[in-house]
Each structure stands twice: as structure tokens, then as C-alpha cells.
Amino acid sequence: MSHKIRYRLLTLNARFLRNLLAVIGIAGFMSACSGSGKTENNVNQDSLNKAKEQQSLDSIAMVKEDSLAQVRADSLAKVRKDSIARANYKPLPGNMVTKYGVPVNTDRPMQTKYGPPSDFQN
Numbered sequence: 001m002s003h004k005i006r007y008r009l010l011t012l013n014a015r016f017l018r019n020l021l022a023v024i025g026i027a028g029f030m031s032a033c034s035g036s037g038k039t040e041n042n043v044n045q046d047s048l049n050k051a052k053e054q055q056s057l058d059s060i061a062m063v064k065e066d067s068l069a070q071v072r073a074d075s076l077a078k079v080r081k082d083s084i085a086r087a088n089y090k091p092l093p094g095n096m097v098t099k100y101g102v103p104v105n106t107d108r109p110m111q112t113k114y115g116p117p118s119d120f121q122n
Helices: 003-034 036-087
Strands: none
Touching: none
16 A cells, blocks of 8 residues: 555544544533433422422421410310309308318408408498
8 A cells, every 4th residue: 555545544544533532522521411400300309399298297287286276275265264163153151161171251251461351341
């Protein structure tokens, strides 16, 4: 083979290899830049699912808290109503025996530090 033909073949091969390497490099760069969108969508969907799950757990906890608060409020209202009913209870006339066995005299008011109560009438 002559040197001219051989030189032409080598330069052709070199140009071909150089262009092939450039095309492979550009393709790799493009795939690296554009391939992250799919993983971001998966990550975003996972984080959205976690956020929805956390939101549902929070709403369940909030409902439970509200129901417990409602139960407490109802029981306090019932206790208050019962205590008001007991406070409005008037004893029957006559001597009553207290828890300690001392009879209560309802004819005479109990003396306080400042005398009988102001609403006592003789």
C-alpha cells in the first residue's frame, strides 16, 4: 500500500473514532442531565404520600383529643349540675344527725367570728 492511501485510511479512522467518541460523550451527558426527572417524581410522590399519611394521623389524633375534651367538659358539667342540686337541697325540719353524730340545731344559727349570719331572722 502506498503511503497516501495508508495515511488517508488512518486519518479517516481517527476522524471516525474522534466523532464517535464525541457522540458517545454528548449522549452520556444528555442522559445524565435528563434522567433525574423520573427519580425526582418518585421522590416527590413518596414525600407527598408521607405527608398525606402524617396528615391523616394528625387528624385522627385531633379527633381523639376533641372527643376526650368533650367527655371532660360533659363530666364537669354533670358534676357542676349535681353540686348545684345538692347545694339547693333544703333539709327537713327537726334535728338532724351529722356524720360525726352531733345533732344540728336549725333553730339557732351557728355563731361566726362576727356574730350570726346576716340573713338570720328571730
